[in-house]
Amino acid sequence: MEPASGSRHAGSAARPPAAAAVLPAGGSGERLGSATPKQFCAVHGRPLVSYAVRAIERISWISDIIVVVSPENIETMKTIIQKYGHKRVTVVKGGITRHRSIFNGLKVFAENEFSKYLLQKPEVVVIHDAVRPFVEEDILLEVVMAAKEHGAAGAIRSLVSTVIASSADGFLDHSLERARYRASEMPQAFLFDIIYQAYQQCTDYDLDYGTECLHLALKYCKIKAKLIEGTADLWKVTYKRDLYAAESIIKDNLSQQICVITDVKEDAVQVGLLLHESLKSQIKVEAISISLCKNDSHLQNMFSGRCYNFIYIHDKQSAFQETQLLVDVLEKSNITLLYPVILILVHLNSSENISFSFGMEKLTRIKKFAREVKEKNIWVYGLLIHYKDHLPLQEAVNSAAALIMALIKDRNPELIGQLLVA
Numbered sequence: 001m002e003p004a005s006g007s008r009h010a011g012s013a014a015r016p017p018a019a020a021a022v023l024p025a026g027g028s029g030e031r032l033g034s035a036t037p038k039q040f041c042a043v044h045g046r047p048l049v050s051y052a053v054r055a056i057e058r059i060s061w062i063s064d065i066i067v068v069v070s071p072e073n074i075e076t077m078k079t080i081i082q083k084y085g086h087k088r089v090t091v092v093k094g095g096i097t098r099h100r101s102i103f104n105g106l107k108v109f110a111e112n113e114f115s116k117y118l119l120q121k122p123e124v125v126v127i128h129d130a131v132r133p134f135v136e137e138d139i140l141l142e143v144v145m146a147a148k149e150h151g152a153a154g155a156i157r158s159l160v161s162t163v164i165a166s167s168a169d170g171f172l173d174h175s176l177e178r179a180r181y182r183a184s185e186m187p188q189a190f191l192f193d194i195i196y197q198a199y200q201q202c203t204d205y206d207l208d209y210g211t212e213c214l215h216l217a218l219k220y221c222k223i224k225a226k227l228i229e230g231t232a233d234l235w236k237v238t239y240k241r242d243l244y245a246a247e248s249i250i251k252d253n254l255s256q257q258i259c260v261i262t263d264v265k266e267d268a269v270q271v272g273l274l275l276h277e278s279l280k281s282q283i284k285v286e287a288i289s290i291s292l293c294k295n296d297s298h299l300q301n302m303f304s305g306r307c308y309n310f311i312y313i314h315d316k317q318s319a320f321q322e323t324q325l326l327v328d329v330l331e332k333s334n335i336t337l338l339y340p341v342i343l344i345l346v347h348l349n350s351s352e353n354i355s356f357s358f359g360m361e362k363l364t365r366i367k368k369f370a371r372e373v374k375e376k377n378i379w380v381y382g383l384l385i386h387y388k389d390h391l392p393l394q395e396a397v398n399s400a401a402a403l404i405m406a407l408i409k410d411r412n413p414e415l416i417g418q419l420l421v422a
């Protein structure tokens with residue numbers, strides 16, 4: 001179950017060959033400048049490498065995923081695999097350069113000494129940097145099918161800047177015609193035997209200074225790679241700003257859909273309908289009116305979509321029991337494993353005096369409840385819709401919709417347990 005994200009050629013009919021993937025993750029992230037190598041930096045609470053692993057593991061036709069990490073990070077990687085429930089992953093010790101790490105990853109399919117188990121050699125192997133989190137199945141399929149046909153293939157992008165060469169004294173020597181050149185990105189794929197033979201023949205210079213796997217296939221096996229136009233999201237996290245960009249993309253993907261759950265009481269249903277109207281131009285809304293009592297079978301089916309945002313509207317003084325039931329169902333559904341789920345508890349109040357109807361005791365209770373369920377990766381926020389004669393319901397609902405959109409787009413952990421007033 002994944003949040004919605006852009007997919008360019010959905011539903012390709014081509015049948016992929018037996019494939020495996022090698023994800024180099026053995027670098028130190030010097031250019032990012034953090035003490036933690038970038039692949040282990042948290043992006044919306046989860047290490048970057050986990051996003052790349054997840055992107056590959058959800059593809060059924062990729063049998064094995066080899067993640068190559070530096071020796072000191074093997075345990076960290078194994079912990080990540082366990083914590084986020086990753087499957088079909090083997091962790092392998094990396095080398096001092098990216099090429100050496102990739103070569104180590106490939107050896108798992110060809111040389112016994114590199115793994116406790118010699119894995120089944122795939123027809124095609126995908127190579128994808130662990131710091132490129134947004135790879136989609138359609139581009140992988142295109143690259144893999146092209147590799148099967150031509151021996152090697154890789155994703156490319158148009159150049160943003162012109163490439164120039166400078167002379168030794170720091171002056172322009174010449175510039176390249178930008179339209180003729182492309183940036184080489186990932187994923188790339190190869191017939192396994194081609195890329196493995198290429199790495200076996202590499203010089204130390206290639207292994208230490210090379211930056212391009214497609215070039216090795218050309219140089220040592222005379223294979224001209226097929227180049228496939230990639231999407232903008234395939235870029236590599238390299239600098240600190242790339243981590244912020246990755247987090248923004250993830251948050252944007254997570255805030256595409258919301259599920260509005262209303263108590264069956266008349267007021268709650270009415271507010272639910274108005275909220276639906278107010279939100280639907282900004283987000284896909286699914287609305288459910290339900291009595292949150294135990295054993296309600298409707299609840300079990302509610303979390304089948306790609307939804308990570310829920311609103312529960314009620315007009316009770318206290319609805320913690322019902323909310324707890326909702327939390328239990330969310331937890332059981334496993335959607336909280338990879339991303340935090342937002343749950344906004346909407347209380348309705350039409351009395352003159354807010355402080356009278358919403359005392360300190362209840363505020364403290366929301367905070368305590370939110371703190372407890374945060375442990376389950378469910379982020380609870382309170383929202384009071386306050387309406388009376390001089391503040392019409394429609395106006396209060398519009399203001400509530402704006403606050404809801406801000407909460408789910410920002411996904412701010414500092415506001416967990418707070419009560420906002422619309």
Ligand SMILES: Nc1ccn([C@@H]2O[C@H](COP(=O)(O)OP(=O)(O)OP(=O)(O)O)[C@@H](O)[C@H]2O)c(=O)n1
Binds near residue numbers: 028030099
């Ligand atoms: N010895 C290395 C060096 C790099 N990589 C991996 O290769 C990918 C792309 O390399 P790059 O962006 O250059 O990562 P770093 O080498 O970590 O970054 P920097 O060059 O800024 O130090 C990353 O997933 C990185 O972890 C690797 O597996 N083994």
Ligand SMILES: O=C(CO)[C@H](O)[C@H](O)COP(=O)(O)O
Binds near residue numbers: 184213
């Ligand atoms: O862009 C690429 C495709 O070949 C590689 O990801 C890139 O060459 C990695 O090199 P570096 O580790 O120096 O960033």
